[in-house]
Amino acid sequence: MSNLRETYKWIDEYNDKKLTPSPAAARFIEIVFDGERYESKALEHAQFRTTLPFARTECFAANFIDVHQLINNDANESIKNVYELTLQIKNKVIDYSPGDTIGILPQNSDEVVNVIIDKGSELKAKCHDSLHLKISAEAATQKRVPKMPIFLPACQTSLYKLFQECVDFHAFPKKGFLSALVNYNCLSDATERRFLSILASREGSALYTTEIFQQQTTFYALLNRLHSWTFTIENVAVLLEHLPRLMPRPYSISNSPLTTESSIDYDGQSTILKVIFSLNNPPGITTRMLQQLIFKYEVELTLKLDTRDQFVNAYTRQSNHFQLTNGDLERPLIMIAIGTGVAPFIGFLEHIQEQRKRKHTKKSFTWLIFGCRYKNKQICGERLSEFVKDGTLSKLSECFSRDANTKTKYVQDCVRNEATEISNLLTDATGGIASKVFICGNKKMSTDIRTAVEESLVKAAQCSAIDDAKLIVDELVKSGRYIEDIWI
Template identity: 25%
Template sequence: MPCEVASRFVVLYGSQRGQAQAIAEEIGEQAAQRGLEADLSCLSEKEKYDLEKETAPVVFVVSTTGDGEPPDTAVPFVRRIKKKTLPRERFARLCYALLALGDTNYANFCNCGKTIDKRLQELGGKRFYATGHADDAVGLELVVDSWIEGLWDAVRKALSEMAAAGPAVGSQQDNSAVILQETAEPSGLGLKLRHLNLSEPDAEASEQPILRSGKEKDVPGNAAVDASLTKSLPPLSESSLKVPALPPPYLSVCLGDEVNSVPPLKENQHEVQISRAVPLTRHDSVKAALLIELDVSDKDLPLQPGGVFDVLCPNNGSEVEELLQRLKLGQQRDHCVLLELLKDTRKKGAQLPAHIPEESTLQYVITWCLELRSVPKKALLRSLVECTTSGFEKRRLQELCSTQGSADYNRFIRDPNICLLDLLRAFPSCTPPLSLLIEHLPKLQSRSYSAASSKLRHPGRLHFVFNIVESPACPERPVARRGLCTGWLADLVAPVLQPYGGGPAPAESSGDAALPKIYISLRPPGTFHLPADPALPLIMVGPGTGVAPFIGFLQHREKEREQMPGATFGESWLFFGCRHKDRDFLFREDLEKFVVNGTLTHLKVCFSRDNSEGPGSSPKYVHHSLQLHSKEIISLLLEQNGCFYVCGDAKNMAKDVNEALIELFRTELQVDKLEAMKKIATLREEKRYLQDIWS
């Protein structure tokens, strides 16, 4: 008599900003549509799962944050499985699959997922499906969609084999549903997945009828020119479409009475006053940089130079107003938002969104809780189809969320970074309800900044630096806009901004009443800080605003040298870069003073737009400057145990610096590239190659 095959499997996720959680929830919803039962939990909820005793297949979905670190929710789990005292067969019964999320703009691509995968293997775990590595630099969905599509055959096969073998035995399958392709990545070799011949009917998708207009029949020859966010061309416009299943609604949203209260601050959040704002660049520089000083004299903030804190920023006021008017809820902005779960929802594990406080007004929810600027996911596009009355607009939304329309989705939505309001402007017949937006829009995330000052130099003050991000208009987004947080901060400090080059602020004479306030929260202490031993040398690489934490480092070192005149201090090197010497040389006077008083041993500055090309010209970028000092850098790092810090842009600069360092090790030590990479990996493991980078 054949054994009964169970339908239950486990899904565990570790998420920092909600992407891994959303993908895990999507797996749970698709499982239910296929007659499977996904037992969904966060890795932080250790009381809900026991991998040592688990008899069902387990699917992990994990992201990576910072410099290859696990997300906060996965840190305890990673620590537990990395204990060296665990027996080698700890997870001998575990049958698992893993989807790792990462970004190849960063050196340690998918590091958390790779760490978990490797450790589970070392402890006896067996894969039933090939590990996926999804890259946010090119679009997570390129791997995620295919990986999930191939998962179902693999889960069923694992369930069948585990049922046949009995509860004590795990199984590893041949992964026939996927092809593994090796692809070169900055951090080594990785795997990408391409879906093949899944014969089972796809319960998550449906074939949509072709909708055409008379205009679309007369198509000019140049499709690349004429396709747009709102218009497709053959073959897509004439194709049958495979679109995702409609996400099940799960919230009932009502507007109650008017309220005038504001939700209280959380324990780790602080209201602080902006005591000073200073422009660091000339008016004609390519990017405008500002320094903001916060008055934290009444706060006990254990923040070291280079430490990271978050600024809580609201959505843009005009965008909030536009959305309220589009929803026809402008007159009810001060009414309380009341949320309940739909009693008959089909959503697996539905919960009320934790980021929306009780007793919040509609204005507060849209302003402070929902990320209006987030790029719409395909699930949101699929839901918007049902709220659209125009047949042509409905068809185009179907195309953009379909498998066949993936290229258009990337070209017209993901790459230009359009948001919900851009979509609503482009598709005027689309009128979504408030409940749909609360279900699909992610939590409004705070923005992270590095401390650019030392408490020894500026007691009771906290400095941070940023460029005002400018996004020009484009065909998909005809309205130019500033970065959400940087644009808001620039507007906030405009009345009190000091003139470039010094002088009093316009509102300084009016007293503290004119000074604005913001909300900040501290993040857990990281590793990007000065070494405990001041005798260790420092090599700091920070072009542009990447120099900010190093200003804090040098302020701290300067005061320590004054307070400990007999102590030994290691050399300090700063490799700084900007475009023009006379426009955007940030902190020029401070850096020159640090050199004069001996705090900064070597200052190497590159000006990328001032230099002439050809032999004898100065280095253009910081990685060029590093190569000119290869012998000194090798000595500082390998003979004197120095620390190498990099701060700034992850997409280009950090990669170029890493490649330059590899080449530097290769040539100076006369070793091959692999050996050079191993030595740099050792620096990372010893926390002597540290990065604070962003994309």
């Protein structure tokens, strides 16, 4: 966000202008204190009993039972640290398929929450007191009674828990929210109130675009940028009314439901789930939480203390068709991934390996095209080599974008280099069971792969023009044979 001098410049430019403020919704949430300290249910996140996005199961507590660092960046900022986290859901058997995902409920850090709490003496005094939320009496008499946001708990909670586990302070503030902050006296300084009023006005649209969208200014950045915030018990509910949900973070399950590690004392009455994730710099809300929990877990493990208090709240999400079904076990499979996008394919290959051991399926062709930056920092490199060695993985094509002497740098280049084989598989030119292609990576990668596949179809003479190739891929998508799992 702009510095103080630029802020005052903007205010001076709008000094003589009449502002047309964005309408701010009327207040509707009332905070009712219960007259006692909040007794937290240790294993329950504030959103534990709320309606969770894309939920297939109820929420559950998943305990840490193993942490393995797959990649150490050795202080090289171009490489991300990568971890494999093993979770146990005790006394609960959860049915899932390779490729399914879990949603992990995040927490804002204490540092973030305290920025809010420190803005008012009332909040400091009562932030851990028990309360419940209700629709205010005035709002309840309106013709259209507002509804409580579905991510806010109906049970007893506390301000601290609401701020830590329910609302996203890192969201971009909308104009109506900025107007509400001014209307309900959340800033004591007249100049700072004027600045927010300009941002929220029709006349200040150019300023809003520059200061909020172009400079990626979140509400948390505003909290630290302006200095006269004054939150009270009377006005703090405006944050609950306007800030969006602190969204659960989806992670692909990276193990087969048929396998468990031999080192785990598995009791047969629980579920073991593994997830693989990387740490951005700076890390996101959920990965920062996981990083802190992993640190505590490793300290407790080193000191031979009880590690059972290290857990996350999670749930299994509805399938988006990116999963290995029983019908896929004997068909040719092409799997394309970059980075941690390989996680679901580790689960795929584990499942195929176990099914073949049990003689539940015949051997079929499996091909993984996998890209990362450096050969010596490859995620699950040894595991992939083992899959190749025992025949679970028929073909492994590796791409390393930062290695100078690598043959192929990017996965889309590999697709082009293997145009004939890929085209034959996709168009069933080899006969037999129709193949499937699964792609896991970011949006740019998925776009590049699709372009490379279309070009490969033309190059291999499966069609004469790109427009025809696009139609072939479109048909593969419609028939469920070209499936993507894309992150932003």
